[in-house]
Amino acid sequence: MRAGLQVTERPATRDRILATAERLFAERGYHAVSLRDIGGEADAQIALISYHFGSKELLYRAVFERRLTPVTERRRAGLAAAMAATQGRPGIEAVLDAFARPWIEIRDTEEGQFYARLIAREVNDPQEQERGIVESLLDPIARDFLAAMERALPHHERSEIHWAYHFFIGLLTLTMANPRRVRRLSGDLMEEQTTDAVVSRLVAFVTNGLQAGKAPEAPSQGGRTE
Amino acid sequence: MRAGLQVTERPATRDRILATAERLFAERGYHAVSLRDIGGEADAQIALISYHFGSKELLYRAVFERRLTPVTERRRAGLAAAMAATQGRPGIEAVLDAFARPWIEIRDTEEGQFYARLIAREVNDPQEQERGIVESLLDPIARDFLAAMERALPHHERSEIHWAYHFFIGLLTLTMANPRRVRRLSGDLMEEQTTDAVVSRLVAFVTNGLQAGKAPEAPSQGGRTE
DNA sequence: GTCTATATTTAGATAGAC
DNA sequence: GTCTATCTAAATATAGAC
Numbered sequence: 404m405r406a407g408l409q410v411t412e413r414p415a416t417r418d419r420i421l422a423t424a425e426r427l428f429a430e431r432g433y434h435a436v437s438l439r440d441i442g443g444e445a446d447a448q449i450a451l452i453s454y455h456f457g458s459k460e461l462l463y464r465a466v467f468e469r470r471l472t473p474v475t476e477r478r479r480a481g482l483a484a485a486m487a488a489t490q491g492r493p494g495i496e497a498v499l500d501a502f503a504r505p506w507i508e509i510r511d512t513e514e515g516q517f518y519a520r521l522i523a524r525e526v527n528d529p530q531e532q533e534r535g536i537v538e539s540l541l542d543p544i545a546r547d548f549l550a551a552m553e554r555a556l557p558h559h560e561r562s563e564i565h566w567a568y569h570f571f572i573g574l575l576t577l578t579m580a581n582p583r584r585v586r587r588l589s590g591d592l593m594e595e596q597t598t599d600a601v602v603s604r605l606v607a608f609v610t611n612g613l614q615a616g617k618a619p620e621a622p623s624q625g626g627r628t629e
Numbered sequence: 630m631r632a633g634l635q636v637t638e639r640p641a642t643r644d645r646i647l648a649t650a651e652r653l654f655a656e657r658g659y660h661a662v663s664l665r666d667i668g669g670e671a672d673a674q675i676a677l678i679s680y681h682f683g684s685k686e687l688l689y690r691a692v693f694e695r696r697l698t699p700v701t702e703r704r705r706a707g708l709a710a711a712m713a714a715t716q717g718r719p720g721i722e723a724v725l726d727a728f729a730r731p732w733i734e735i736r737d738t739e740e741g742q743f744y745a746r747l748i749a750r751e752v753n754d755p756q757e758q759e760r761g762i763v764e765s766l767l768d769p770i771a772r773d774f775l776a777a778m779e780r781a782l783p784h785h786e787r788s789e790i791h792w793a794y795h796f797f798i799g800l801l802t803l804t805m806a807n808p809r810r811v812r813r814l815s816g817d818l819m820e821e822q823t824t825d826a827v828v829s830r831l832v833a834f835v836t837n838g839l840q841a842g843k844a845p846e847a848p849s850q851g852g853r854t855e
Numbered sequence: 856g857t858c859t860a861t862a863t864t865t866a867g868a869t870a871g872a873c
Numbered sequence: 874g875t876c877t878a879t880c881t882a883a884a885t886a887t888a889g890a891c
Binding site: 429430431432433434435520523524526527528529530531532537538542545546549561562565566567568569570572573574575576577578580581582583584585587588589592593604605607608609611612613614 | 655656657658659660661746749750752753754755756757758763764768771772775787788791792793794795796798799800801802803804806807808809810811813814815818819830833834835837838839840
């Protein structure tokens with residue numbers, strides 16, 4: 404029986420390794436973490452890491468894949484719901500919300516905070532293409548959201564929408580990546596934010612930011628006319 | 630004579646090491662680069678790295694400090710000019726421009742592209758505080774710009790301004806950090822951007838984004854009234 | 856300042872008993 | 874599945890001749 408952990412039971416070695424690796428990779432980055440570090444903090448022999456995962460590289464991939472599929476599913480579902488509710492013409496806020504909310508929700512959980520940081524690290528890494536994780540697991544859904552943004556803003560230049568998308572990624576990943584500096588510079592001005600408040604802020608910021616890029620010849624679409 | 634390099638002269642060993650270290654640290658990160666990598670690509674003996682810089686850690690700091698002082702000076706000068714031209718009440722665009730332009734200019738030069746990526750990496754690193762580079766060299770001027778933003782937008786909530794600041798950092802660093810994924814997702818939609826165009830876009834995006842956070846009781850200030 | 860040679864530590868990975 | 878013990882390669886750093 405793999406399922407049915409009792410409350411007092413210690414997680415299986417494999418899971419302890421996964422959780423510890425996730426935390427350490429997120430905090431320090433792949434190359435700054437040794438298998439000895441992981442084994443030590445997970446209270447598992449180094450040999451067991453090889454036994455369960457094969458190699459450091461494969462362990463890293465296992466850490467990613469463990470959580471990525473469920474998150475991606477929820478993002479897809481959110482986008483599909485926004486599409487269905489509007490006959491394929493969703494508002495830009497609904498699209499951005501479906502895109503960002505699952506990430507922020509993960510960031511705001513005890514067990515997901517490190518994974519959020521790890522994703523941010525991976526997306527910002529100039530070398531990510533060599534590992535292929537972003538390209539195979541995140542790029543497909545990214546293209547779906549880009550297409551949805553274009554449907555939501557049919558009168559914007561495509562290049563504007565793409566810029567906004569990358570801006571969104573930038574601010575989304577920063578809110579996940581380095582909360583310490585945020586606290587250092589801004590102190591309690593940014594504490595005690597609920598998940599909802601952060602998502603709303605991100606979405607509102609990008610939505611407003613996009614007002615700069617409306618194509619000049621666009622007719623009013625019942626929205627802001629500036 | 631240290632100065633007065635002839636055109637055909639090979640850069641001194643110390644400078645070759647610095648340039649190579651800058652590029653490799655930017656592309657792969659501190660821990661993924663060995664002194665052997667640097668020595669190999671710089672065509673310098675490993676022992677010479679120790680001789681010139683003392684240790685890998687000190688080499689890393691030397692790479693940072695080489696370019697940071699001039700950039701910071703230019704950012705300060707830009708802010709001072711914006712302040713002086715408006716009797717201490719600069720527009721938010723002028724403040725953001727002074728903040729971002731020197732970074733984008735560096736990013737867009739042949740010799741500075743790697744440094745821009747390195748800075749982005751450092752700012753997004755959850756572990757930066759341990760090294761203290763960001764805290765000692767970037768936080769002071771960050772606080773100056775935060776104060777200038779508050780002066781430029783006296784009717785905004787302070788927390789809104791701080792959020793916008795961190796958003797700005799996020800999108801600024803992403804445009805410096807991982808251009809490859811941008812190209813992968815958006816292709817030639819984002820090519821051939823001049824420095825001016827990128828700065829304008831960043832500034833316009835954040836300025837518009839900030840419209841979301843205007844304090845409700847603020848009287849119109851001659852700007853957008855929504 | 857630059858080189859060769861080497862000391863010392865730490866890394867990822869595996870062999871084989873239990 | 875888990876352990877001890879160990880292999881091999883790679884890392885940073887230094888010693889000392891030139």
